[in-house]
Amino acid sequence: MKTRLFKKIRYRLVGDKGLLVEFGEGIDPSVNQEVHAMVKNLTANKPNGITDIIPAYRSVLISYDPQLMNPYMIEYFLHQLRVGIKEGDISPSTIVEIPVCYGGEYGPDIENVARHNDITIDDVIETHCKPEYLIYMTGFTPGFPFLGGLPENLTTPRLETPRLKVPKGSVGIANNQTGIYPIESPGGWQLIGRTPLNLFDPSRANPLLYKAGDSIRFIPVTKNEYKDILNKGDF
């Protein structure tokens, strides 16, 4: 897939209440960095009339109230903001550590991944824990992170028959993507482990333990450590 940063930001109307701001093309950390720098800046200086700022791989969707705001005003405002963005505004990604108990009852498909790639289960665990995975965006279900950077030798196709219920906290692989299911939902990913962390809690001030633009590092823990963290409870 071609990836590039646009020389000039592109704007597209999304109905009468949305504006899509495009920074580039394709899945690329440097394009995504621009996205998160803009989101951070706009959120800190949010004008009245902007209701949601939603980052994605290479764009930001801004929803607005037509009585208070319009796309031209947003464009102008973003231009002013951007004129002010300097090198220092693109801060290094916050790393969020996610403890995972791999295999066994928590990762029923880890053998599939090992077999498909002709490596051992220990190899799968070691390889999965190596990278810092950039969270390009969150969405599709609450807190679901779209992660980039799965090592190629862990690529495994989805399950032929998806599960009706994937337990909350499950860590999985589907083709060249890896991710976590923060809430129980149906799914066809190969489940390799589970985290005891309560990733998404609507009653917390910060409902999600991470945000788009952060990076995730998986930390392997034993079954006992998993149970300890689970029992300790809230964060």
Next chain:
Amino acid sequence: MEALLVLSPGGYTTIQDRGRFGYQELGVPVTGVLDRTAAGIANMLVGNPEDCAVLEITVAGPVLEALAPLDIAVTGADIGITVNGRQVLGWQSIRLAKGDIFSFGQVKNGCRVYAAVNGGIDVPMVMGSYSTYSGGKLGGFKGRPLEKGDVLSAGIDKLLERPRFIPDEMIPDYVSDKVIRAIPGPQNDYFDEGLTTFFESKFSVTSDANRMGYRLQGPAIKIKKGMPKSIVSEPSMPGCVQIPSDEQPIILLVEQTVGGYAKIATVISSDIPKIAQSIPGDILTFEKIDLKTAHQLYREEITKLDQIKMELKMA
């Protein structure tokens, strides 16, 4: 205060307010009432602020028992309503006594019905809203559609001094053939003849139509040669019309935040209520509209609602 006991829940009844804003970036969709006009008027009829939580009823309605004296108003699609077996009309406030049985039938036209009670339906506020997000099991009444035996509370400390009603001429007509106005984009550049097909053809609503989205059936909408069949996942807004690989449009609505296919056009927010009132078999045609006109329509809608609110208060 306990207000209503659900004797039978109806087809799909949820508690909704105007929506949950500010959390879409976490993957928590807006949800909220699909027909904001009908829901807003239901609230006004019982003296509530427009953002109070109401019941959104789909096609087949519930049977409720009043647990205290209260005012209730029903708007939206024409659904037969009775109090203790006696027929009453919608678009007006109705005083119920404790023990009264309030029953909804099935819609005769349109699709969704709204019921408001004084003070609004009292459920815990989750992430700033009372709306139900059933996919995430949060908000509304225990994060799910209503079930038999559920007890709904409302802030019914203040009943109306005088009954309120909407005059006949202001009650909308819910027809089955509709013109839906849409602004091209955000991925209109993925299409050329497809755009013409989209704005010049008739599409019928399939049975796969719900709060997540409405799947339509009609002529194939082809992507321009050389453009990819799917796009990198991007946020969606209610009203975005996605063209997946089967070349049949889906109007995305309020229960998800992301889509992976090109969006040819986006229905203007003023016309989402028309979608909300559509059922399988209805025929939709799309009309291209520009932003200026769309915003004008939006402002006119707000002014009209303000006028209704004024008149109801002074009546």
